[in-house]
Amino acid sequence: MEEIVVLIVGAGPSGLATSACLSVHSIPHIILEKEDIYASLWKKRAYDRLKLHLAKEFCSLPFKPHSPDSPTYIPKDMFVDYLDDYVKTFNIQPKYQRHVESASYDEADGKWRIEAKNVLTGGVEVYVAEFLVVASGENSGKYIPELPGLDSFSGETLHSSEYKSGAKYENKEVLVVGCGNSGMEIAYDLSNYGVQTAIVIRNPVHVVSKEIVRVGMIFSKYLPIFIVDIMAVLMSKILYGDLSKYGIRRPTKGPFYLKATAGRAPVIDVGTVAKIKSKEIKVVPAISSIDGKKVLFEDGAEREFDVIVFATGYRSVANNWLKDFKHVLNETGMPKNDFPHHWKGEKNLYCCGLSRRGLFGVSMDASAIADDIKKVVTEKLNK
Numbered sequence: 001m002e003e004i005v006v007l008i009v010g011a012g013p014s015g016l017a018t019s020a021c022l023s024v025h026s027i028p029h030i031i032l033e034k035e036d037i038y039a040s041l042w043k044k045r046a047y048d049r050l051k052l053h054l055a056k057e058f059c060s061l062p063f064k065p066h067s068p069d070s071p072t073y074i075p076k077d078m079f080v081d082y083l084d085d086y087v088k089t090f091n092i093q094p095k096y097q098r099h100v101e102s103a104s105y106d107e108a109d110g111k112w113r114i115e116a117k118n119v120l121t122g123g124v125e126v127y128v129a130e131f132l133v134v135a136s137g138e139n140s141g142k143y144i145p146e147l148p149g150l151d152s153f154s155g156e157t158l159h160s161s162e163y164k165s166g167a168k169y170e171n172k173e174v175l176v177v178g179c180g181n182s183g184m185e186i187a188y189d190l191s192n193y194g195v196q197t198a199i200v201i202r203n204p205v206h207v208v209s210k211e212i213v214r215v216g217m218i219f220s221k222y223l224p225i226f227i228v229d230i231m232a233v234l235m236s237k238i239l240y241g242d243l244s245k246y247g248i249r250r251p252t253k254g255p256f257y258l259k260a261t262a263g264r265a266p267v268i269d270v271g272t273v274a275k276i277k278s279k280e281i282k283v284v285p286a287i288s289s290i291d292g293k294k295v296l297f298e299d300g301a302e303r304e305f306d307v308i309v310f311a312t313g314y315r316s317v318a319n320n321w322l323k324d325f326k327h328v329l330n331e332t333g334m335p336k337n338d339f340p341h342h343w344k345g346e347k348n349l350y351c352c353g354l355s356r357r358g359l360f361g362v363s364m365d366a367s368a369i370a371d372d373i374k375k376v377v378t379e380k381l382n383k
């Protein structure tokens with residue numbers, strides 16, 4: 001059994017940032033990570049052509065802005081280099097291949113008891129910590145919807161986190177399900193490899209450019225969100241025209257409003273819209289059922305596919321291991337308190353990176369959590 005002041009679950013950007021902030025305050029801590037590397041999402045579960053969707057000023061971790069020579073939209077590999085450098089600078093040493101399977105609060109001694117499976121030996125290790133930080137990510141569980149007949153599909157199915165590039169699928173018929181950023185970019189990537197690509201667009205969605213988002217994020221510091229939304233929608237209409245005739249409808253609420261209130265990010269176009277307009281990528285409505293290779297759509301049409309890529313998102317699965325989640329999360333594994341009070345729970349329990357605000361949110365949470373822990377520790381010492 002190991003006793004420690006702070007235990008962090010997960011060595012993604014959230015865990016790394018929290019560790020750096022705690023080190024600056026000289027607070028002892030450890031990170032447990034189930035994979036054999038840090039930033040496993042970025043190193044193992046992201047497609048090749050991924051670039052950060054947001055401009056670099058919104059994507060840095062505490063104490064380390066991106067270099068002035070780096071591009072505005074940083075490619076995945078360059079972001080991984082940045083994290084490598086971050087880990088070196090702050091001498092972060094996560095304990096790898098430790099899969100946290102349970103964490104509960106011991107009311108009697110006022111501490112957290114954490115059990116982690118050592119993936120290598122299969123043994124269970126027990127840790128006791130005064131403070132517990134959930135940094136296991138919003139994207140830890142793949143989500144695939146239940147569709148009638150999906151089991152009968154005779155082609156290949158995969159989740160967007162398993163997708164690397166379209167090279168494998170040349171001359172195949174591929175259906176992408178989901179029109180968030182991943183789905184739209186994967187459809188574009190497939191089509192670039194000459195794949196016959198179709199994409200299911202079921203719900204209304206805002207399509208914007210990177211520049212519109214950047215300008216909007218800067219303006220939203222000074223202007224009310226509804227004005228920023230009017231500008232963003234206007235710019236998007238000028239840039240893309242009316243997309244409803246291509247099957248892309250706009251939500252009635254604005255893009256920045258939806259991001260702030262529901263965590264629903266607008267789609268940042270990487271070239272997909274042009275391919276939809278030129279019919280290289282076909283937009284199809286929701287799937288009603290699947291039968292062998294045949295997919296039936298809600299408009300009555302049917303078509304055969306070799307591959308289905310589910311870009312249908314992720315779920316937080318923190319509640320699978322965090323037995324006393326109620327002190328900081330709700331039933332869905334997301335923060336129970338509203339932003340900006342989401343990161344702090346009761347019983348010295350915190351969560352980092354669960355506010356659906358990307359790396360910008362990660363950075364805010366990590367600093368706030370470390371400052372709060374510092375305050376509690378100092379108050380206790382002075383008692």
Ligand SMILES: Cc1cc2nc3c(=O)[nH]c(=O)nc-3n(C[C@H](O)[C@H](O)[C@H](O)COP(=O)(O)OP(=O)(O)OC[C@H]3O[C@@H](n4cnc5c(N)ncnc54)[C@H](O)[C@@H]3O)c2cc1C
Pocket residue numbers: 009010011012013014015032033034035038039040041042046047050051052053054058059098099100101135136137138139140182321352353354357358359360362
């Ligand atoms: C394709 C894609 C593109 C993205 N692009 C951007 C972008 O451009 N800009 C942006 O700001 N954000 C982007 N994001 C959001 C991105 O997820 C976050 O910015 C960032 O990775 C969140 O970091 P995190 O540490 O909170 O979670 P993660 O990166 O998911 O890290 C969580 C870590 O916890 C570990 N873990 C989970 N459960 C356990 C357990 N029980 N025991 C031990 N370890 C565990 C996981 O293995 C993982 O290493 C993107 C996400 C995806 C999927």
Ligand SMILES: *[C@@H]1O[C@H](CO)[C@@H](O)[C@H](O)[C@H]1NC(C)=O
Pocket residue numbers: 330331332334335336337
């Ligand atoms: C849980 O919290 C998230 C936000 O943190 C919210 O979007 C979701 O609706 C909540 N779910 C329930 C069941 O309360």
